[in-house]
Amino acid sequence: MADQTLPIPGPTEIPRIGTAGFSEWLHSWIVTVDHKKLGILYVAYSLFFLLVGGVEAMCIRIQLMFPHNHFVSPQVYDELFTMHGTTMVFLVGMPILFGFANYVVPLMVGARDMAFPRLNALSFWLTAFGGILLYFSFVGGFGLYGMGSAPDVGWFAYAPLTAKAFTPGHNTDYWALALIVAGFGTLGTAINLVATIISMRCRGMTLFRMPLFVWLMLAVSGLTLVTITPLTAAQVMLLIDRYLGGHFFDTQAGGSALIWIHFFWIFGHPEVYVLVLPAFGIASEIIPVFSRKAIFGYSTMVGATIAIFFISLAVWAHHMFTVGLTSVSIAFFVLATMVIAVPTGIKIFNWLATMWGGRLRFDTPMLFCVAFVFQFVIAGLTGVILAVAPWDWELHNSYFVIAHFHYVLVGAIVFNIFAAIYYWFPKVTGRMMSEKLGKWHFWVFFAGFHLTFDPMHVVGLLGMPRSIYTYPANRGWNTLNMVISIGAFVQAIGVLIFVWNLIQSLRHGKEAGNDPWDAWTLEWATPSPPPPYNFAVDPVVRSRRPLWDIKHPDDPDWKYEE
Amino acid sequence: MKRRPNLPLIRSGVFILATFFVALPPALGAVARASANTLAPKSTQAHEIFSLAMFALAIVGGIFVVVESLLTYAVIKFRRRKTDPDQEPPQVYGSLRIELAWTVIPILIVIVLFLTTARIIFAVQDPPPPKNGDLQVTVVGHQFWWEFRYPTLGIVTANELHIPVSTRQDPDPTYLTLLSADVDHSFWVPELAGKTDLIPNHPNHMWISPHKPGVYYGQCAQFCGTGHANMLLTVYVDTPAQFAAWVKSQRRPAVDDPAVAAGRHIFEMDACANCHTINGTTAHGTYGPDLTHLMSRATIGAGVAANTAANLREWVKNPNSLKPGAHMPAMQLTNQQIDEVVAYLTTLH
Numbered sequence: 001m002a003d004q005t006l007p008i009p010g011p012t013e014i015p016r017i018g019t020a021g022f023s024e025w026l027h028s029w030i031v032t033v034d035h036k037k038l039g040i041l042y043v044a045y046s047l048f049f050l051l052v053g054g055v056e057a058m059c060i061r062i063q064l065m066f067p068h069n070h071f072v073s074p075q076v077y078d079e080l081f082t083m084h085g086t087t088m089v090f091l092v093g094m095p096i097l098f099g100f101a102n103y104v105v106p107l108m109v110g111a112r113d114m115a116f117p118r119l120n121a122l123s124f125w126l127t128a129f130g131g132i133l134l135y136f137s138f139v140g141g142f143g144l145y146g147m148g149s150a151p152d153v154g155w156f157a158y159a160p161l162t163a164k165a166f167t168p169g170h171n172t173d174y175w176a177l178a179l180i181v182a183g184f185g186t187l188g189t190a191i192n193l194v195a196t197i198i199s200m201r202c203r204g205m206t207l208f209r210m211p212l213f214v215w216l217m218l219a220v221s222g223l224t225l226v227t228i229t230p231l232t233a234a235q236v237m238l239l240i241d242r243y244l245g246g247h248f249f250d251t252q253a254g255g256s257a258l259i260w261i262h263f264f265w266i267f268g269h270p271e272v273y274v275l276v277l278p279a280f281g282i283a284s285e286i287i288p289v290f291s292r293k294a295i296f297g298y299s300t301m302v303g304a305t306i307a308i309f310f311i312s313l314a315v316w317a318h319h320m321f322t323v324g325l326t327s328v329s330i331a332f333f334v335l336a337t338m339v340i341a342v343p344t345g346i347k348i349f350n351w352l353a354t355m356w357g358g359r360l361r362f363d364t365p366m367l368f369c370v371a372f373v374f375q376f377v378i379a380g381l382t383g384v385i386l387a388v389a390p391w392d393w394e395l396h397n398s399y400f401v402i403a404h405f406h407y408v409l410v411g412a413i414v415f416n417i418f419a420a421i422y423y424w425f426p427k428v429t430g431r432m433m434s435e436k437l438g439k440w441h442f443w444v445f446f447a448g449f450h451l452t453f454d455p456m457h458v459v460g461l462l463g464m465p466r467s468i469y470t471y472p473a474n475r476g477w478n479t480l481n482m483v484i485s486i487g488a489f490v491q492a493i494g495v496l497i498f499v500w501n502l503i504q505s506l507r508h509g510k511e512a513g514n515d516p517w518d519a520w521t522l523e524w525a526t527p528s529p530p531p532p533y534n535f536a537v538d539p540v541v542r543s544r545r546p547l548w549d550i551k552h553p554d555d556p557d558w559k560y561e562e
Numbered sequence: 563m564k565r566r567p568n569l570p571l572i573r574s575g576v577f578i579l580a581t582f583f584v585a586l587p588p589a590l591g592a593v594a595r596a597s598a599n600t601l602a603p604k605s606t607q608a609h610e611i612f613s614l615a616m617f618a619l620a621i622v623g624g625i626f627v628v629v630e631s632l633l634t635y636a637v638i639k640f641r642r643r644k645t646d647p648d649q650e651p652p653q654v655y656g657s658l659r660i661e662l663a664w665t666v667i668p669i670l671i672v673i674v675l676f677l678t679t680a681r682i683i684f685a686v687q688d689p690p691p692p693k694n695g696d697l698q699v700t701v702v703g704h705q706f707w708w709e710f711r712y713p714t715l716g717i718v719t720a721n722e723l724h725i726p727v728s729t730r731q732d733p734d735p736t737y738l739t740l741l742s743a744d745v746d747h748s749f750w751v752p753e754l755a756g757k758t759d760l761i762p763n764h765p766n767h768m769w770i771s772p773h774k775p776g777v778y779y780g781q782c783a784q785f786c787g788t789g790h791a792n793m794l795l796t797v798y799v800d801t802p803a804q805f806a807a808w809v810k811s812q813r814r815p816a817v818d819d820p821a822v823a824a825g826r827h828i829f830e831m832d833a834c835a836n837c838h839t840i841n842g843t844t845a846h847g848t849y850g851p852d853l854t855h856l857m858s859r860a861t862i863g864a865g866v867a868a869n870t871a872a873n874l875r876e877w878v879k880n881p882n883s884l885k886p887g888a889h890m891p892a893m894q895l896t897n898q899q900i901d902e903v904v905a906y907l908t909t910l911h
Contacts, residue, residue, distance in 0.1 A: 158746050
């Protein structure tokens with residue numbers, strides 16, 4: 001089998017839309033069941049909400065620039081931070097990562113589409129309508145005046161603040177219903193990805209020859225199935241409380257506020273891994289290609305992923321060290337939380353070892369990935385700090401926690417989202433993104449990120465709690481808040497450079513060709529953009545890096561992989 | 563062969579250093595001025611937490627230095643140079659021995675850190691039960707203020723907690739029972755203790771053993787609604803003599819000054835009495851703070867404004883102008899009525 005080859009179709013004529021007119025073009029996107037088009041829809045939808053959530057964050061930072069500032073009213077501030085959190089987790093983080101998976105996973109496993117293309121379309125549109133429903137709350141409910149009915153109970157929506165007695169009106173209903181709808185979409189995509197990965201792999205692609213991104217998406221999809229369910233259940237109970245006289249969380253009638261907190265974090269903590277594991281997957285694809293080396297310790301990476309999958313289901317109560325758990329249960333969750341640092345550490349060391357002895361090419365995707373590793377080490381270590389329960393009694397709900405999880409969500413996940421866009425943009429559009437603007441984007445965003453989130457740790461240590469629209473002037477928080485807000489503006493400039501780069505490169509980017517990064521996984525073995533059928537001939541693979549085998553017939557991977 | 567300077571790397575290095583030095587002075591200045599600093603322990607359990615925190619910080623600091631140095635070294639050393647041969651570097655697929663090393667060493671670190679942490683969890687969470695004579699206070703969280711009840715002393719007050727100092731020679735810890743009248747809140751005075759939540763239907767307990775007399779600031783740390791940011795908290799740690807004097811003054815009946823009888827009449831006849839208590843009058847409401855010794859407190863509205871006649875006037879006229887979201891409605895009193903009520907309130911020492 002030494003003459004194994006992979007038939008790569010020549011440059012095909014890509015059906016360009018534009019001649020047929022706008023309505024046909026629109027129709028083709030709305031009725032599409034093609035995983036690539038749906039992937040693009042997911043990413044476009046998420047990028048739009050990334051900007052919306054970003055604007056909300058900017059309003060929050062303007063309000064907090066000075067003590068006793070009056071940029072927004074307390075009610076609007078509560079709506080802003082609730083919508084910012086909900087948007088970034090449910091309308092940006094999950095859909096964009098599932099969007100990448102939608103586009104890339106079938107290509108990576110050599111399939112022609114997802115297992116259930118129509119379920120795929122249904123899932124996207126459910127997710128999209130969930131987002132639209134959430135934002136309709138700004139004008140719906142009470143009516144147009146005052147823009148008063150956006151959710152304002154925090155993205156964690158602790159009971160009994162969500163009870164009718166404390167939040168009359170429809171704010172909380174929008175929050176619960178929108179997330180239930182979006183959650184069904186997410187569940188559909190998760191089922192679809194599991195089915196695709198299990199049953200649609202091309203010949204020769206055993207589980208242990210799958211790219212790591214595919215492995216991680218398999219874990220993420222499994223986690224999604226386990227975690228979205230309790231959230232949906234809790235929201236249904238909340239709606240029963242609000243409309244059908246239920247008492248699940250009604251403390252005035254013997255209900256339990258604590259049960260909500262458990263339900264929320266049984267969803268909420270694995271959710272963090274739902275968001276960060278795809279980011280790990282992106283890094284595990286980009287770092288090897290730009291280091292010019294195979295990923296170090298593939299099997300250990302897979303093992304670490306599986307370990308994280310299971311342990312992440314047993315750490316939720318580390319969000320609850322202050323609610324009055326017994327010392328024994330606190331100790332259990334401390335241990336579980338610290339233990340999850342071990343497989344996570346293994347991943348970091350393996351990325352380091354992949355870079356070790358390589359020839360690192362610092363194109364924009366790699367810059368974002370290296371910054372990801374740098375920042376994720378810090379995020380992981382502040383996570384260990386927060387796992388030290390007695391210290392967490394001080395740090396819980398302070399800005400230290402905000403700094404920690406933004407280090408994860410921005411420093412790790414958003415950085416890798418940008419890396420992924422720079423990396424796969426040529427495949428999706430057939431054009432390269434501008435390296436020059438990419439470098440500007442990276443350095444400005446990197447500077448803004450650190451200016452924002454580094455001082456946030458300090459202001460938390462100085463006792464500033466989260467969710468406050470104003471603060472006393474005598475606590476020593478003033479200068480730091482000003483620095484944080486300036487950093488937020490710098491980040492916003494970085495994002496605007498990115499948007500400009502995206503628009504410019506779509507129209508004027510230079511032609512990419514099939515394989516601009518000299519990469520090794522199957523998506524680069526087909527034209528850019530790929531034809532609707534993905535591969536002219538079903539690929540056959542013999543190793544984890546099929547394109548390496550083709551490029552190095554004298555030294556193929558399958559000789560060395562066990 | 564001459565090495566070309568690596569511009570992005572140098573730029574990033576310079577940038578990180580510059581950020582650090584620009585950010586450092588304000589950060590240090592802030593630490594020096596901070597009045598709710600988690601790193602300035604003033605009580606037994608805050609000291610326990612602080613020592614554990616420094617131990618944990620040393621461990622994660624060590625890991626930080628090692629891992630980030632390796633990353634920096636790799637980025638500089640293994641970057642592609644123009645002089646590199648045009649072929650791929652040697653491919654390495656893994657090494658079981660190395661991976662075993664970076665699995666086992668972190669596990670050992672986790673064991674050490676976990677055992678140290680567990681010891682402090684039990685020490686702080688499970689103190690010896692209160693003895694007869696130890697001060698017990700019931701804290702009730704309300705939207706958006708604190709009620710403090712001293713059942714053994716017959717005192718009810720709000721927003722400003724008085725407790726006695728507890729020296730090493732003569733320990734005198736205060737035991738708090740934490741309840742909520744409405745939604746979740748969280749009791750947090752950083753220099754004295756970590757947080758404990760106030761959850762309806764779920765009584766919680768904590769204790770404070772403060773070492774140094776003084777005034778300590780904190781605030782509600784669990785989002786509880788519109789007024790959450792203004793749910794501030796002050797703890798006065800008194801010397802035994804100060805504390806005894808305070809208890810004595812709080813146990814006196816309310817001042818009854820005939821000069822302000824008009825204000826008292828309005829207070830008793832209007833809706834004020836539905837929500838507030840003033841001992842010795844017909845006002846027995848419990849929805850709002852007890853005002854029997856209102857003027858013994860430094861602030862009103864849970865720390866939102868100084869307790870002056872002018873601020874009281876503003877508050878009685880329209881509480882939401884000082885504290886958005888406050889549940890007390892504007893009572894629609896005439897200016898003269900407001901003057902009379904405020905004149906009455908300012909006698910309540």
